[in-house]
Amino acid sequence: MLQPILNVEDFSKTFYNHAQGTVIPSSHNVHLKVWPGRLTALVGPTGAGKSSVLKGIYRTYLPSSGRILFRTAAGGEVDLASAAEHVVLDLRREEIGFVTQFLYCLPRRGARDVVAEPLLERGVPLEEARHKAEALLDALNVPERLWSVPPATFSGGEKQRVNLARGLIARPRLLLLDEPTASLDPLTTDRVMGLLDGLKRDGIAMLAIFHHPELVDRIADDTVTLTPPGGSA
């Protein structure tokens, strides 16, 4: 019997803005499981806290309550909601990847090296990492003339493709995807779907948010519906 790689139990996230004295509820009472080789899609209206769930799992947000149990490659179980910072950093480098909506990278570095970075952090030799980066940029339809250019000047769609390549290159055991195709054309979206299918076949577990419901129908194996705080979907 296949075990889930991720088991989120009763996760909630609430923001406190001290300057305004406001409490902003986001995700609440979220339960979900993610399995190796399967893609779980988070669905629900804007404001239901879908991104907050992903950021909570990656610990970009501090969870307000709940447990986020991750099964490590070594076979242990780590609660990402409370794990020590160095444990989270090690897992980010080796096992958990996140394709966010925005790309942050060094101003002077070309797209190829931005994509290769996660492999370099793991100690992969430069030439090998660059080679893999080029293959992915090519697969995602990024023209070769852009590979050595820093992405700061790229269009939204080009930046997103660089961001995707960077997220996919390290082939983490768990991949979090926040609207990975939001600003892509249909052809590139098809290519991304193809890549994600390939990752599934290789046993990679994914938790994703998609802008278009038809993409959920196309690629998701499981769906989890979130409702906005204080209301129903």
Add this chain to the structure above:
Amino acid sequence: MEKILEVSGLSKIFGKGCAHCIESTGPGFDTNICPHCGSVVAAHDLSFDLHRGEILGIMGESGSGKSTAVKNLYFDQLPSGGTARFFDPDFKDDTAHGRAQWDVFGLNAAERRWLRNHRFGMVYQNPTLGLNFGISAGGNIAERLLMSGLANYGGIRERAIELLRRTEVLTERMDEKPGSFSGGMQQRVQIAKALATQPPLLFLDEVTTGLDLSVQAAILDLILEIQRELHTAMIVVTHDLGVVRLLTSRVLVMKYGRVIESGLTDQILEDPQHPYTQRLVASAL
């Protein structure tokens, strides 16, 4: 990853100090100056650890005490209290000097000098603190190599050329004094000098402050390349949230000599918990 540094309860008070200094200063009192005796509580109860090859950020506004930690660790100041342990990753049993573990705040002058010359490096915001302006750029590097025990002239010159090339300083200018260089170039020479002995632990105090944006970017790039190539652990002191985001994996936020919040860098920048950090992040992004 293994720990390289462990700092516990580091405090630094300027002035004679009194029984009320700690209880009447800090973020809650909006000051780090003791109203009873006028002493300045630059840092109180600073605790953190650092792993090999990791970059830790210390951020805050001027006067928050963010530089105090690195100044004390690099022996530019003596702490008022606290302990720091350095676990030497380059320690070998067969050398006369050195030890596997150092009690950083409990050393005599010779021991401090040995750590500065062999294991720690510092890059200051102000190049005049890190460089000797009376001698050439190459001479500055040679000076550090000599202090670390390398005594062969040819070997020193070769190493200096290699370091300047590495930090993208034109080697044909290595015999010029740093005073004739641009600010960005002086910073590169300072980094080359700090790296001359390949220290496993490097302190960077506001190293990009005051430089043009393009020069800043190049220096940040260089710092990350060094970290990757040499696996150097670093403490980066800065008030610039952009520098924190690009360089560090964890960060401490300081105000009036206290750490008010610490965490993973992306978490501190996207989900700050303390009112002060929330204000800082909101006003910067």
